[in-house]
Amino acid sequence: MKKLTYLIPVVVVLVAVFLSSIFIVDEREKALVLQFGQIKQVREEPGLAFKVPLIQEVVRYDDRILSLDTSPLEVTPSDDRRLIVDAFARYRIADVVRFRQAVGVGGLRVAEDRLADILTTQTREVLGSDGVTSNTILSPERANLMVRIRDQAQQRADALGLQVVDVRLKQTNLPDQNLEATFARMRAEREREAADEIARGNEAAQRVRAQADRTVVELTSEARRESEITRGEADAEANGIYAEAYGADAEFFEFYRSLTAYERALQGRNSSIVMSPDSEFFNYLNGSSGRQ
Structure with a gap:
């Protein structure tokens, strides 16, 4: 019984030591086994792994593709038209050993700061x-420029153990003062x-009006000519x-002409005429004269 009392703590300690020597590598990560800061193992495959308990430690790094947004920066293309560029990158840890040696205990925070500097410089x-x-930056040719930025950034990111998967220009804007000048130029245009x-x-309206006026004059002249005819x-x-009427009945023609003359001379309600009573104008108003 006394032996069992001493055996239980030993077993517990052994189990604890055994469990502390086991670690699991997830499929989304890579792991390094460090001993006093020195790399002893590199575990890139998922599964169960072992380490020396209490002496060795496990440092894990994300193996997925990560995203990094850069701060907006001002660039000056060859036509001296300044632009504000906002970019982002997709990257992953390709060489975990080189990554650890480059950034030390700083991890992703230090790596992203350095990668952001690289992207800014290359952009x-x-x-x-x-x-x-x-115009090149704002045209579809910007795709080739993004490939160039990625390739040149990759050359410097190799020292960090990083793989730059992609670089994209999210926004390309003009500075405020240039934007106002551009808007003013666009408005002027x-x-x-x-x-x-x-x-x-x-x-065009003047030509139409001139053509219409000429047509009116021609139509009016033609109408006047036809009316005169x-x-x-x-x-x-x-x-x-x-x-013909005069030849058929001269006296009736004389009577008709006299009535027409009376009608024209006595127009209106207040028409008046002063003539001598024996004037020939009133021959047909005078019954005796009209029969002569």
Whole structure:
């Protein structure tokens, strides 16, 4: 019984030591076994692994693709048109040993700070190189520029044990002062185009009005000519009728002409005429004279 009392603590200690020597590597991570700061094991495959308890420790690193957003930076392309560029990168820890040696106990925080500096430097270098203008950056050709930034950043990220998977330019904007100048230039261009359109419209309207006025004059002249012809033909026909009527009954024609003269002379409600009673104008108003 006394032996059992001493045996239980020993077993517990042994079990604790055994359990502390076991660790599990997840499929989403890589692990390093360190002994007094020195790398003793590299575990990149998921599964069960062992270490020396109390002496060795396990440091785990994420094996997934990670994201890093860079701070907006100002670049000056070859056409001296400044731009504000906002980028982000996708990266992963490719060499865990080199990564540990490069960043030490700082881990991802130190690695991301260094990678952000690399991306900022390479972005300025690529976007400010010869032949790269602001129009190039704002066009579909920016895809080639992002590949160049990624490749050049990868050359420096190798020393950190990192793999730069992708680099993307999220936003490309003009600085506030340049933005206002650009808007002013765009407004001036649109106003000039509007003035040109208005001038062309006025010119076209003037041509239409001139054509319409000429057409009106031609139609009016043609109508006046036709009316004069019709009036002349009517007068000729009327004169023919008058002549025929005069030849048929001269006295009736004289009577008709007199009535027409009375109608024209005595128009309106307040018409008045002063003439001598024996005037020939009233022959047909005087019964005795009218029968002569």
